[in-house]
Amino acid sequence: MSETTTTTTTSGQQSHGQRILLENVTKKYSGQSGAAVDDVTLEIPAGEIVMLVGPSGCGKTTTMKMINRLIEPTSGRIYIGDEDVTDQDADDLRRRIGYVIQGAGLFPHYTVAENIAIVPRLLGWKKDRVAARVDELLDLVNLDPEQYRDRYPRELSGGQQQRVGVARALAADPPVLLMDEPFGAVDPITRQRLQDELLRLQEELRKTIVFVTHDFDEAVKLGDRIAILDVGSRIVQYDTPEAILTSPANEFVEGFVGHGAALKQLTLTRVRDVELHEAAVAHVGGDAAAAAQDARAKGRDWVIVLDAQERPQRWVSVRELERGGALDRVSRDLELETVSSASTLNDALDEMLTSSHGVVVVTGRRNVYQGVIRVETIMQAMQQLSSSAADVDPVQP
Numbered sequence: 001m002s003e004t005t006t007t008t009t010t011s012g013q014q015s016h017g018q019r020i021l022l023e024n025v026t027k028k029y030s031g032q033s034g035a036a037v038d039d040v041t042l043e044i045p046a047g048e049i050v051m052l053v054g055p056s057g058c059g060k061t062t063t064m065k066m067i068n069r070l071i072e073p074t075s076g077r078i079y080i081g082d083e084d085v086t087d088q089d090a091d092d093l094r095r096r097i098g099y100v101i102q103g104a105g106l107f108p109h110y111t112v113a114e115n116i117a118i119v120p121r122l123l124g125w126k127k128d129r130v131a132a133r134v135d136e137l138l139d140l141v142n143l144d145p146e147q148y149r150d151r152y153p154r155e156l157s158g159g160q161q162q163r164v165g166v167a168r169a170l171a172a173d174p175p176v177l178l179m180d181e182p183f184g185a186v187d188p189i190t191r192q193r194l195q196d197e198l199l200r201l202q203e204e205l206r207k208t209i210v211f212v213t214h215d216f217d218e219a220v221k222l223g224d225r226i227a228i229l230d231v232g233s234r235i236v237q238y239d240t241p242e243a244i245l246t247s248p249a250n251e252f253v254e255g256f257v258g259h260g261a262a263l264k265q266l267t268l269t270r271v272r273d274v275e276l277h278e279a280a281v282a283h284v285g286g287d288a289a290a291a292a293q294d295a296r297a298k299g300r301d302w303v304i305v306l307d308a309q310e311r312p313q314r315w316v317s318v319r320e321l322e323r324g325g326a327l328d329r330v331s332r333d334l335e336l337e338t339v340s341s342a343s344t345l346n347d348a349l350d351e352m353l354t355s356s357h358g359v360v361v362v363t364g365r366r367n368v369y370q371g372v373i374r375v376e377t378i379m380q381a382m383q384q385l386s387s388s389a390a391d392v393d394p395v396q397p
């Protein structure tokens, strides 16, 4: 494992995840009658996101914290890659496993840069290398280094703090990331963005990620696999989100899947998997009359105004342009919500239901405009999903 962590460079060389294997792992807290984690065997494949879901107190956090030995197992073995880490020096181990918790857990008296630099410093990296890595990571989590590196956590929003938390966990390029309800304390819109960013990051980094959540929809959205746990961390079902949604193992799992499984399946389809439509667009500073004409030719009543970097700024009606409205306002209109290509159709539907335009605007890397999704596209996807679910699941009427 040490090899992968020391190959980190600021030139973009990245380690890939390593397999984690829990073998007959048990944790008994003193004074408790049953085991909090009872003889669990679980293999987490390299480079995958595995979600641990289960009722409160079932042992999710205990299971996760045994991987970086914040909690010592009572018995059993834990392997990362081929290495048995059960008897390794715990401090040493933790420096090689990224850890993200709810509320980010940043040190309030350290700046953003100092927070991110903690593990690289402990590992003895040279100053220049640490500084370059901090900037690289801030970029990676979509925070402008110039603007944010010298701020203190209290000068950031909850979502920004959480991004710094992720950057800090990634600092020494660990092959394994543990995330304990990282997005539990932020509002739903911020949570959706952070989830999208995590998926985008994961496409690049391919870490092995163990993620504890209470939110089944989050598990479906983020997980390559989901482990549904019952008391004692007993694994009731361990499978892909598709398989859990279409063939829940028993009533306990059905309880998690809940009603509206068809709607939840929208969480399985990404914006990038469906056809985007072209909207009428114009640029800040462009010719308003020409933009209106173009929109009319396309049969559109509204135009999306993009800035010089092709980022959507606001909607403007064709009528306003025809009445001589100019395209000179640069400010971003907060009512123009966008989804990214990594977002789910469920997120897109959410945005659409609160937008008055009947479409949702899709952006790609660096928030560059890509197109729009129409409500018909979402309806079509839902029909396809429910007919394929009926094919797979024989118990469906």
Ligand SMILES: Nc1ncnc2c1ncn2[C@@H]1O[C@H](COP(=O)(O)OP(=O)(O)OP(=O)(O)O)[C@@H](O)[C@H]1O
Pocket: 029, 030, 032, 036, 054, 055, 056, 057, 058, 059, 060, 061, 062, 063
């Ligand atoms: N330090 C401790 N001492 C004694 N018992 C503990 C300790 N930590 C956790 N427990 C118990 O172990 C069991 C599992 O706790 P754990 O925090 O792992 O569950 P969880 O599934 O993560 O719960 P939640 O979803 O509520 O966070 C619970 O019954 C809890 O009360």
